[in-house]
Structure formats: C-alpha cells, structure tokens
Amino acid sequence: ERNAESAIEALKEYEPEIAKVVRQNRPGQIQRIKARELVPGDIVEIAVGDKVPADIRITTIYSTTIRVDQSLLTGESVSVIKHTDPVPDPRAVNQDKKNILFSGTNIAAGKCKGVVIGTGLNTEIGKIRSEMAATEVEKTPLQQKLDEFSEQLSKVISVICVAVWAINIGHFNDPVHGGSWLRGAIYYFKIAVAL
Incomplete structure (x- = not known):
C-alpha cells in the first residue's frame, strides 16, 4: 500500500500549476490561470519548457515542429513529434495519438495551440491515478x-x-x-x- 501511495504522490508532482488560455471575450490575449480551473473546450497555448496542463488536441502549430517528452506516460526515451492531423484509428494507443498532448508531459521544442479535451481524472495520467487508487482497496x-x-x-x-x-x-x-x-x-x- 505504501508503494501505491508514494506512486500517487509522485504522479501529483507532474501536475502542472499554470495554463495559458486564449479567452473568447479577449481575442488574441493570453490569460494565465490555474491549470485546475481549465475545462474541456478551453483553447490553450503551449510553448517549449511548458508542462502540458490537460489533455489537449492540437489545432495549430506555430513552429516548424512540436516535440513532447511524454516518457512519464508512455516510457518513450526520446521526445515525440506531434502534428495536427487526425488519428485514423479511434482505438489508437497513447503512443499513436500524435495529435494529442497529454497532461503532465513537457514540451521539448516548439509552440502550439489546442483545445482541452480532458481535465483532472479524465486525463490519461488521471486515469492511471484512479486505477492506482482503486488497487489499494483490493486485497492480495x-x-x-x-x-x-x-x-x-x-x-x-x-x-x-x-x-x-x-x-x-x-x-x-x-x-x-x-x-x-x-x-x-x-x-x-x-x-x-x-x-
């Protein structure tokens, strides 16, 4: 149980604190808000060095490429190039979702904008936390x-x-x-x- 608790605490460290949101009532202006205040549908801007505040579907890439370190989630040792093209398979695994930025991952290079599709426990990292918390209750x-x-x-x-x-x-x-x-x-x- 201690291992599960410490793993959950470690996952909390990867939760971002701040998000840069484009509000519709202020076109072109970026507003910094707490990441926990994001809701699905918010438009977020992310740049190199940022921690991704939620699961985000990329809509626009401002740089030549966008690279993401998602080793926390997928275990990949190198940063992954992302794009805006739709993923043809709706059952694709996280490694194949090249148009999605996952919460808690880090932007290694580039700048982009996207739409929030999942927050809190509805993100991929949140689902992992939920599963880990659920396993604590079950007896071996x-x-x-x-x-x-x-x-x-x-x-x-x-x-x-x-x-x-x-x-x-x-x-x-x-x-x-x-x-x-x-x-x-x-x-x-x-x-x-x-x-």
Missing part, C-alpha cells in the same frame, strides 16, 4: 488467504475453549474452589481461555 491473494485462515482458526479456538469449559462442568463444585460453583466456573473459564 495472500491477504485473502490469511484472512480466511485466521477466521477458521478463531472458530476452532472458540470451539476448543467451550469444549474444555464444558468438560469441566462436573468439577465446578470441587472443594479446591471453596465449594462455590461460580468460582469453579470462572476458574475453568480462565483455563479454557489460557489454552
């Missing part, structure tokens, strides 16, 4: 077997305690206990629990 097969074993063991021990106490009912009135049935019952209850 070993934990399940240990739980079953401890449950069975406690039942067996309870039966043994009751059996030891019941076997000694005839000895409750022994003079050793001062002839008191209650003292004898308590004494043999202690013996049964001690076993």
